[in-house]
Amino acid sequence: MxxxxxxxxxxxxxxxxxxxxxxxxxxxxxxxxxxxxxxxxxxxxxxxxxxxxxxxxxxxxxxxxxxxxxxxxxxxxxxxxxxxxxxxxxxxxxxxxxxxxxxxxxxFSGPVGLMDPRVAPVKPFGRFLPTLNEFFDAAGEGRVRPHAAVIGGGLGGMELAFAIAFRLRGAADARVTVLTRDVEPLNELPPRFRRRILARAPKAGVEIISSFDVTAVEDGAAKSADGRAFEADFFAAAAGVxxxxxxxxxxxxxxxxxxxxxxxxxxxxxxxxxxxxxxxxxxxxxxxxxxxxxxxxxxxxxxxxxxxxxxxxxxxxxxxYRAYHPQKDYLKLVSLGARRAIAEKRGVVMEGRWVWSLKDRIDRAFMAKLGGA
Ligand SMILES: Cc1cc2nc3c(=O)[nH]c(=O)nc-3n(C[C@H](O)[C@H](O)[C@H](O)COP(=O)(O)OP(=O)(O)OC[C@H]3O[C@@H](n4cnc5c(N)ncnc54)[C@H](O)[C@@H]3O)c2cc1C
Structure with missing residues (x-):
């Protein structure tokens, strides 16, 4: 045995x-x-x-x-x-x-050294979600401002920011910001896909601050390498994996x-x-x-x-043994907070409610394959 x-x-x-x-x-x-x-x-x-x-x-x-x-x-x-x-x-x-x-x-995500209690590393996800829900509760009860920042402007961080902004919609004074060290966020993506995602951010209530390399979060403010400070009441650390x-x-x-x-x-x-x-x-x-x-x-x-x-x-x-050959091109799906999503494959960009429904079907099929929740 x-x-x-x-x-x-x-x-x-x-x-x-x-x-x-x-x-x-x-x-x-x-x-x-x-x-x-x-x-x-x-x-x-x-x-x-x-x-x-x-x-x-x-x-x-x-x-x-x-x-x-x-x-x-x-x-x-x-x-x-x-x-x-x-x-x-x-x-x-x-x-x-x-x-x-x-x-x-x-x-694990979150650059080492972000010790402020308002910072929640996004990975592991199991620990992140309860912390994020506490923030939503506190913001709903007016104990904190509905000001959230996502540290890291990759695809995951961006999608998370869209989702947080949608959840905070309607809250007076809601503010969701992506802080990214990149000069041009998402520049690893095909240009048309990248431009479409970035164009959707303002309407979704997501502000993007680029060239902001977070070195520390102290007293409720993220500090950048070039000496700037950005205040928020919740920081989701999606970078530094x-x-x-x-x-x-x-x-x-x-x-x-x-x-x-x-x-x-x-x-x-x-x-x-x-x-x-x-x-x-x-x-x-x-x-x-x-x-x-x-x-x-x-x-x-x-x-x-x-x-x-x-x-x-x-x-x-x-x-x-068999070999695994990762595909170069695959269907990339990004939800935009509301029940809308953008997809890209082989340079073709698609967007709409139907793209979200497609993503929803793929995700539910995956869960069903594993026997459901
Ligand atoms: C906001 C966000 C959205 C994303 N959305 C998508 C998406 O839509 N599609 C997509 O393809 N990817 C997405 N990603 C990327 C995706 O999260 C990861 O690539 C994916 O979770 C990796 O899965 P995994 O199998 O490596 O392990 P994980 O899903 O990370 O699971 C690891 C498991 O190991 C356990 N574990 C950890 N440490 C130990 C230990 N020491 N001993 C035993 N167990 C341990 C954990 O509890 C966990 O259950 C997203 C990422 C982010 C940040």
């Missing part, structure tokens, strides 16, 4: 568990280590923030998935890893040995942000029996932005390769 540990209940592992429920593994002790019985599906997160979905609609039921896959869940977090000894230590202090390990533990320190401390090869370097098979560099997927993985041959799309597309390859690793029990397994 070999032991397979899935560390983290991210999108890739949720789908791996669904695959093993449909086609069970044999002679394996399957363990999922994850701090919660549920994990948020990020595709629907902006819709939850905007108020289009109830919280439970975007909660992936990990406990049920792992049970159906014939495994057990440990409600804990990995705190230390020794890949040579094939042993990890949990936050509770317990040590666990394993034969094959896969990491899908996501990421990095890995948990224990990944790099384990000695595994990592990129500068601490994410595990993986080969196209998703096996960690130098290992046949350690894998990483989703935000936790840094693909050496074809780096991609941190997006749930990649975690989802990696899942079938990860499920196959973990099965091979467990069945073979030795490095020869690698001969039967």
């Amino acid at each position: 070999r032991r397979l540990i899935l560390a983290g209940g991210g999108h890739a592992h949720a789908l791996v568990l669904a695959a093993y429920a449909a086609q069970p593994l044999s002679d394996v002790e399957l363990i999922l280590i994850s701090p919660d019985t549920h994990a948020p599906y990020t595709g629907m997160l902006p819709g939850v923030v905007a108020g289009h979905y109830r919280d439970e609609q975007h909660q992936i039921n990990l406990a049920r998935l792992v049970e159906r896959a014939g495994g057990v869940q440990r409600l804990d977090r990995v705190a230390e890893l020794d890949p040579e000894a094939k042993e990890l230590r949990l936050e509770s202090g317990e040590a666990m040995a394993y034969d094959v390990l896969s990491l899908n533990v996501g990421a 990095r890995a948990a320190p224990w990944v790099a401390e384990s000695g595994m090869a990592c990129d500068p942000a601490g994410f595990a370097h993986v080969k196209s098979t998703l096996a960690a560099l130098g290992f046949w029996d350690h894998f990483a997927a989703g935000d936790a993985a840094s693909l050496i041959a074809s780096p991609r932005p941190k997006s749930g799309v990649f975690a989802v597309r990696q899942a079938p390859v990860l499920a196959h390769n973990l099965r091979q690793a467990i069945a073979s029990g030795g490095p020869g397994a690698e001969m039967n």
